[in-house]
Amino acid sequence: MTTVSRRNLMLSATAAGLATLLPGRITAARAQSADTIRLGLTTALTGPYNEFGEGCKRGFDLAIELWNAAGGINGKKIEIVTALDDQMVPDRAAQNMRRLLDDPTLVGILGPAGSGATMAVIDMVTADGRPYVNALAQATPATYPDGIDKPPRANVFTFGILSPVEAKVLGAYIAKSYKKIGLMHESTAYGVSGRDTLSSVIKAANGDVEITAEAYNQRATDVTAQLVRIQRADVEALLVVGLGTDLVNIRRSMLRLGLELPLVTSAGGLSLPYFEGAGETAVGTIAPMVSVLVQDNPRPAVTHFIEEYKKKYGTDRYWGPDPERPQLQMSLIVIPAFDGANVLFEGIKAAASTEPAKVIAAIEGLKDLPGVNAVYSFTAQQHHGIQPDALSMLRVIKKGGGIGLEVLS
Numbered sequence: 130m131t132t133v134s135r136r137n138l139m140l141s142a143t144a145a146g147l148a149t150l151l152p153g154r155i156t157a158a159r160a161q162s163a164d165t166i167r168l169g170l171t172t173a174l175t176g177p178y179n180e181f182g183e184g185c186k187r188g189f190d191l192a193i194e195l196w197n198a199a200g201g202i203n204g205k206k207i208e209i210v211t212a213l214d215d216q217m218v219p220d221r222a223a224q225n226m227r228r229l230l231d232d233p234t235l236v237g238i239l240g241p242a243g244s245g246a247t248m249a250v251i252d253m254v255t256a257d258g259r260p261y262v263n264a265l266a267q268a269t270p271a272t273y274p275d276g277i278d279k280p281p282r283a284n285v286f287t288f289g290i291l292s293p294v295e296a297k298v299l300g301a302y303i304a305k306s307y308k309k310i311g312l313m314h315e316s317t318a319y320g321v322s323g324r325d326t327l328s329s330v331i332k333a334a335n336g337d338v339e340i341t342a343e344a345y346n347q348r349a350t351d352v353t354a355q356l357v358r359i360q361r362a363d364v365e366a367l368l369v370v371g372l373g374t375d376l377v378n379i380r381r382s383m384l385r386l387g388l389e390l391p392l393v394t395s396a397g398g399l400s401l402p403y404f405e406g407a408g409e410t411a412v413g414t415i416a417p418m419v420s421v422l423v424q425d426n427p428r429p430a431v432t433h434f435i436e437e438y439k440k441k442y443g444t445d446r447y448w449g450p451d452p453e454r455p456q457l458q459m460s461l462i463v464i465p466a467f468d469g470a471n472v473l474f475e476g477i478k479a480a481a482s483t484e485p486a487k488v489i490a491a492i493e494g495l496k497d498l499p500g501v502n503a504v505y506s507f508t509a510q511q512h513h514g515i516q517p518d519a520l521s522m523l524r525v526i527k528k529g530g531g532i533g534l535e536v537l538s
Contacts (some may be wrong), residue, residue: 137201166207168193168479169229170239173246176216177348177374181242181462182531184447186212188466189239191434191441192474202478204234210234212334215241219249226250230257235466237262237473238485239466243372244268244319245347255282259485260476260492262469265462268322268378272512281512284489286472288502290396290419290520291513292319292326298417298520300330302537303393304338307366311359312342313352313379314370317427323370323395339364347375352382352492359388373403380407380414391415399523400533401446401458406533411525412532419460419502420521423534430499433488434465434467450531457534468514472507 134501173182193207201207211229215222222241230240230253237260241247248267254261261284269277271285303310312327314320324342324355331338341362341391343355347485353499355380361365363487369379376397389412397403398416407414421431435455439448447463449456474493477483505514 140423146447151170160239160378164205165210166204166236166474166483167210167232167234168206168237168239169211169213169224169232169235170209171213171215171222171225171229171246172239172242172249173217174212174214176214176218178217178372180446181217181265184401184459184462185239185242186445187438187442188264188468189470191438192470195437196471196474202474203481205348207474209239215246217241217243217246217337219245222246223249223253226253230254230259235259236477239470240264240537241266244271245317247271248318251282251285257286258284260473260488261285261405262466262473263287263289264466264469266319267292267295268318269293269326270318270322277513280510284485285512286469286492287513288469288472288515290417290515292322293330294513294515294517295395295520296323296326296330297408297517299393299395300327301328301334302415302417303327303366303368304331304334305310307364307391308337308351309339309362309364311362311367312340312370313355313367314342314344314360315372316344316346317373320370327370329369343373345371345379347372347524349375352379353386356382356386356388359464360386364390366393368420369394369398371395372397373400374406376400377406378409383467384410385465396461397523399457399534401456404456404458405446409527409532412527414525415522415537416463417522418457419455419515419519420523420536421502422455422457422460423521423523423536428499428504431501434464434501438463439512464501468502468505472498472514481485489495490526503525505523 141379172185173179213225214223239262242265244266251271273281277293314324345352394416398414399418442450476488480487480491493509496506503519523534526535
């Protein structure tokens with residue numbers, strides 16, 4: 130037998146083996162997933178931003194537990210079968226997402242907590258086509274690659290406060306309150322998107338407002354130069370688009386420099402890491418936030434979530450120091466994941482299928498679905514759940530021996 134013949138024989142045998150093995154693998158995968166709704170997750174479970182990833186996972190896990198206790202989805206148990214840690218690092222998130230998308234048995238994908246990590250995976254997720262829950266990332270292109278007034282990514286549904294939605298509320302407050310502002314922002318996708326959107330909204334509302342913008346890197350230990358340049362611009366207030374850990378550093382640097390300006394921030398100014406790190410120096414900070422947890426007469430869905438969260442997790446760091454009432458930050462970190470999971474499950478239930486196109490169409494058909502942070506409605510043109518009327522501007526105040534919040538609007 131010639132060398133060429135031997136090679137052809139070996140290739141034929143290999144091909145035959147694959148032909149025999151591959152259908153078996155596919156059949157096994159389908160059988161394995163036939164009685165289970167299998168989900169994959171990548172988020173920041175460790176690292177400097179783990180409070181966002183762990184908070185998200187709490188929300189996802191609670192929703193799954195409640196659905197399974199009620200019989201699952203059309204009799205099928207729900208399970209996160211793969212939970213990967215990306216530490217909110219874009220490269221790691223991309224590696225994790227490739228691993229998730231290589232698993233054909235996963236029905237839905239639960240994405241990273243931050244905009245930077247999300248933007249690193251969103252194109253491959255879009256190409257894959259399976260339903261994707263974007264719990265926290267605010268950057269507009271993660272949901273609407275060509276702008277919020279253009280069609281969304283077909284399979285991406287967002288439950289955090291989208292940058293244009295936050296900007297509409299925050300920008301209106303700035304435009305009517307100040308004439309000269311300093312705007313500090315992360316150099317990430319979230320920060321740049323927030324800067325551009327906010328600047329546009331502010332200028333549209335009041336063309337006389339002067340904006341001095343400065344960027345900083347996440348986890349930067351020294352922002353003195355940026356603050357000094359803002360101080361020299363003789364601004365009336367400092368507006369910051371950033372996460373809580375960095376806001377702590379900015380707040381402390383302001384005090385060290387004697388920069389006595391009103392501090393107005395994105396929703397990160399009402400986040401757990403900011404309150405934990407800044408303590409009483411957070412007093413006076415103003416920021417927008419979904420306000421359901423500070424309402425005196427919450428909707429039944431809000432009350433139900435509060436009861437079930439406390440039953441499962443107790444009064445943990447996400448719940449906060451008041452054993453009788455959860456802190457507002459849960460609306461930023463935990464509840465978006467809880468609501469996102471519930472919407473995904475309602476879509477699968479309504480579709481009576483796990484076929485991506487059918488699930489997506491079912492979600493787009495949901496109208497007035499009671500969630501915790503909002504009452505949700507989606508269409509083929511609208512894939513974000515939180516609208517401006519769900520937000521209020523709040524200010525951190527002294528309350529008893531600690532800090533509290535007051536609603537400004």
